[in-house]
Amino acid sequence: MRLGVTLAAVLAAAAFSLPAAAADPARGAVVAAERCAACHGMDGKSNVAEIPRLAGQQAGFITLQMILFREGIRQVPAMQAPTEKLSDTDVEAVAAYFASLPSAPPEDSTPRDAALMARGQAISAARNCGVCHLPNYAGRAQMPRLTHQHEAFLAHTMTEYRDGNRVGIDTQMNGAVQGLSDADIAALAHYLAHQD
Numbered sequence: 001m002r003l004g005v006t007l008a009a010v011l012a013a014a015a016f017s018l019p020a021a022a023a024d025p026a027r028g029a030v031v032a033a034e035r036c037a038a039c040h041g042m043d044g045k046s047n048v049a050e051i052p053r054l055a056g057q058q059a060g061f062i063t064l065q066m067i068l069f070r071e072g073i074r075q076v077p078a079m080q081a082p083t084e085k086l087s088d089t090d091v092e093a094v095a096a097y098f099a100s101l102p103s104a105p106p107e108d109s110t111p112r113d114a115a116l117m118a119r120g121q122a123i124s125a126a127r128n129c130g131v132c133h134l135p136n137y138a139g140r141a142q143m144p145r146l147t148h149q150h151e152a153f154l155a156h157t158m159t160e161y162r163d164g165n166r167v168g169i170d171t172q173m174n175g176a177v178q179g180l181s182d183a184d185i186a187a188l189a190h191y192l193a194h195q196d
């Protein structure tokens with residue numbers, strides 16, 4: 001219950017501070033160099049499967065996730081120090097910076113597997129993934145870009161939603177992946193990671 005109250009307060013605060021026009025990508029580049037580049041890369045194109053790619057990620061999504069990390073709601077040890085005492089203005093600036101970078105497919109991309117592609121596409125269609133993430137999976141506002149993300153990270157994070165280990169801004173994603181098998185998740189991750 002306490003978590004629910006905290007989350008509501010965080011989101012109310014975030015909603016107030018979200019006029020994107022105020023975000024300064026130049027200031028964001030300074031924050032990124034100091035706090036993010038070592039892991040995510042200055043170009044936002046991490047080549048480590050466990051570290052998500054941020055280039056071209058939606059600014060609204062980055063902003064909200066940074067607040068969830070900073071407040072200890074989405075609990076990821078690696079993201080504790082980078083978000084500690086980071087002001088809302090700097091959160092929005094660094095989000096604007098990474099959102100402004102062009103995305104590209106990861107270099108560790110696995111070879112395209114026709115059977116996995118077909119299975120992933122069928123599950124995505126049945127579960128309306130493209131309604132929220134858009135048909136090209138580039139995302140919108142607080143709904144993340146999935147295209148050009150690491151396949152292994154997509155599978156890891158969907159498994160966390162399914163098993164209740166990732167707390168997001170709401171429970172929509174827990175519902176979206178409910179009841180999927182590990183093989184279903186692997187097929188979805190493969191399909192999403194191989195969009196152009």
Ligand code: HEC
Binds near residue numbers: 037039050051079
């Ligand atoms: C010590 C390495 C490290 C540093 C430094 C770091 N991150 Fe991360 N970040 C990670 C890891 C690992 C994850 C994946 C967490 C998970 O498994 O869910 C992550 C996740 C994220 C996510 C969630 C992305 C998604 O697709 O779910 C965002 C946004 C993010 N980081 C932004 C930043 C920003 C902005 C900075 C600098 C202010 C930063 N990170 C600094 C390691 C780091």
Ligand code: HEC
Binds near residue numbers: 131133157
């Ligand atoms: C009702 C809208 C909605 C639907 C339907 C939906 N999503 Fe999402 N998705 C979201 C939102 C919002 C988030 C961010 C939630 C959070 O705060 O963790 C998200 C997050 C994700 C993430 C995490 C990405 C990252 O970088 O951290 C993945 C992967 C994902 N969705 C895949 C899917 C798949 C696959 C489906 C279909 C099975 C799907 N989504 C259906 C809204 C939706």
